[in-house]
Amino acid sequence: MAISSPPAAAPPGPPIREELVAFKRERILEEAVVLFYARGFTATTLDDIAAALGVTKPFIYTYFRSKTDLLAAICKPTIELSLDAVMRAASAPGSPRARLRQGVIDFAKVVLSRQANIAIFFREEKSLHPTALAEINGLRKRFDRALSSLLAEGVAAGEFHLGDTALASLAIGGMISWAYTWHRPGGRLDLDPLCAQMADFALAMAGAA
Amino acid sequence: MAISSPPAAAPPGPPIREELVAFKRERILEEAVVLFYARGFTATTLDDIAAALGVTKPFIYTYFRSKTDLLAAICKPTIELSLDAVMRAASAPGSPRARLRQGVIDFAKVVLSRQANIAIFFREEKSLHPTALAEINGLRKRFDRALSSLLAEGVAAGEFHLGDTALASLAIGGMISWAYTWHRPGGRLDLDPLCAQMADFALAMAGAA
DNA sequence: TCTCCTGGCTACCCGACAGTATCCGTCGGG
DNA sequence: CCCGACGGATACTGTCGGGTAGCCAGGAGA
Numbered sequence: 001m002a003i004s005s006p007p008a009a010a011p012p013g014p015p016i017r018e019e020l021v022a023f024k025r026e027r028i029l030e031e032a033v034v035l036f037y038a039r040g041f042t043a044t045t046l047d048d049i050a051a052a053l054g055v056t057k058p059f060i061y062t063y064f065r066s067k068t069d070l071l072a073a074i075c076k077p078t079i080e081l082s083l084d085a086v087m088r089a090a091s092a093p094g095s096p097r098a099r100l101r102q103g104v105i106d107f108a109k110v111v112l113s114r115q116a117n118i119a120i121f122f123r124e125e126k127s128l129h130p131t132a133l134a135e136i137n138g139l140r141k142r143f144d145r146a147l148s149s150l151l152a153e154g155v156a157a158g159e160f161h162l163g164d165t166a167l168a169s170l171a172i173g174g175m176i177s178w179a180y181t182w183h184r185p186g187g188r189l190d191l192d193p194l195c196a197q198m199a200d201f202a203l204a205m206a207g208a209a
Numbered sequence: 210m211a212i213s214s215p216p217a218a219a220p221p222g223p224p225i226r227e228e229l230v231a232f233k234r235e236r237i238l239e240e241a242v243v244l245f246y247a248r249g250f251t252a253t254t255l256d257d258i259a260a261a262l263g264v265t266k267p268f269i270y271t272y273f274r275s276k277t278d279l280l281a282a283i284c285k286p287t288i289e290l291s292l293d294a295v296m297r298a299a300s301a302p303g304s305p306r307a308r309l310r311q312g313v314i315d316f317a318k319v320v321l322s323r324q325a326n327i328a329i330f331f332r333e334e335k336s337l338h339p340t341a342l343a344e345i346n347g348l349r350k351r352f353d354r355a356l357s358s359l360l361a362e363g364v365a366a367g368e369f370h371l372g373d374t375a376l377a378s379l380a381i382g383g384m385i386s387w388a389y390t391w392h393r394p395g396g397r398l399d400l401d402p403l404c405a406q407m408a409d410f411a412l413a414m415a416g417a418a
Numbered sequence: 419t420c421t422c423c424t425g426g427c428t429a430c431c432c433g434a435c436a437g438t439a440t441c442c443g444t445c446g447g448g
Numbered sequence: 449c450c451c452g453a454c455g456g457a458t459a460c461t462g463t464c465g466g467g468t469a470g471c472c473a474g475g476a477g478a
Contacts, residue, residue, distance in 0.1 A: 264456075264457090265456070265457055265458080266457090267455095267456065267457070267458090268455085268456060268457085271455075271456080
């Protein structure tokens with residue numbers, strides 16, 4: 001289901017060759033993230049990305065079908081990681097309280113460690129191919145549902161106190177997601193205490209005082 | 210020699226003419242918001258906007274200097290309204306608790322009623338002229354400071370319980386701002402109850418249980 | 419050393435869009 | 449009934465960026 005695989009890569013190819021291809025793709029993505037984040041998607045040309053890599057435009061075209069394909073490859077895996085974080089929390093053992101705390105921490109870590117990717121997704125959503133956008137929005141729906149049902153579980157267990165779990169999941173998700181807007185790596189707070197405080201806020205919102 | 214018709218719009222110009230100009234500017238902005246919101250800034254051409262208004266491109270150029278000027282005129286007043294909401298709350302009489310509640314409600318109303326403008330700002334930030342962006346970011350700084358000091362006041366009064374008021378103001382501001390992402394007018398919840406619930410979340414985060 | 423063949427580069431095309439120079443119809447005033 | 453001015457349209461230009469066709473270098477095998 002490789003959303004963006006090299007057009008003419010033979011599946012049973014030589015072993016090392018595949019790794020080379022993967023490595024090149026990864027380097028292209030890295031540089032693209034830096035530039036898209038700094039200048040925006042449309043303001044960044046493929047020539048810019050190629051120049052940053054010390055290659056030329058056709059090089060990129062041998063590893064990605066199009067500019068929007070590149071964008072999708074930046075956004076989708078990051079959203080998948082966010083979903084993973086909350087899914088893990090939803091299906092883990094332990095009290096809803098502990099699981100919510102851990103889920104929020106893991107999700108916050110994804111947001112903060114892949115800040116640029118997150119920012120690019122939310123800013124450039126409109127530039128994604130409709131199909132890719134639909135896939136990603138499916139992931140986001142599952143994210144909200146998982147968080148919401150974890151909250152509902154906590155309410156049923158008497159640990160949380162809130163009326164509208166769907167709204168609360170949007171509020172909690174929003175509070176964390178928003179961090180891509182203001183977080184500056186190497187700022188006043190380190191990653192771990194920051195995530196811990198966010199988790200405290202989330203627990204407060206859930207009425208787990 | 211009272212030549213009574215200044216060629217360009219002079220401050221003491223004719224009375225009704227000014228209103229006409231303001232009206233045309235407003236209509237242009239309205240249509241631009243709709244299109245920028247739906248398709249994105251760079252994907253929308255000035256010809257598109259002109260067509261939606263039933264006019265042509267030079268018409269727009271007589272009321273706005275450039276495409277980015279149009280963008281600034283969409284974003285800045287909306288951010289000003291947000292700042293107003295929290296400034297009013299900060300300098301109002303009453304308990305910190307009541308003022309935080311009201312401030313959050315007012316701010317949420319700005320976000321939800323001008324959802325498209327907010328979305329455009331956060332998505333197209335990079336397309337703003339650096340000067341305009343700097344002005345807007347100044348407003349946002351003041352927003353955070355005002356909210357943060359209201360929280361500090363509540364802590365001093367013993368009504369709120371939290372350690373880091375600066376972080377809390379980012380978290381609360383983020384939770385509300387994020388609503389532009391998911392709110393659908395005419396959805397499950399009406400405006401007023403929605404804002405009220407957001408205010409409850411904010412109070413919970415402030416430790417005002 | 420000759421010859422494929424693969425991977426990357428040079429050089430180009432084409433469409434699109436911001437911004438502008440110029441023209442035209444209309445309307446008020448004399 | 450003419451004149452001048454103004455609002456707006458038509459039509460053009462310059463530029464820029466995504467995407468592609470075709471060439472060339474260099475290594476591996478014979």
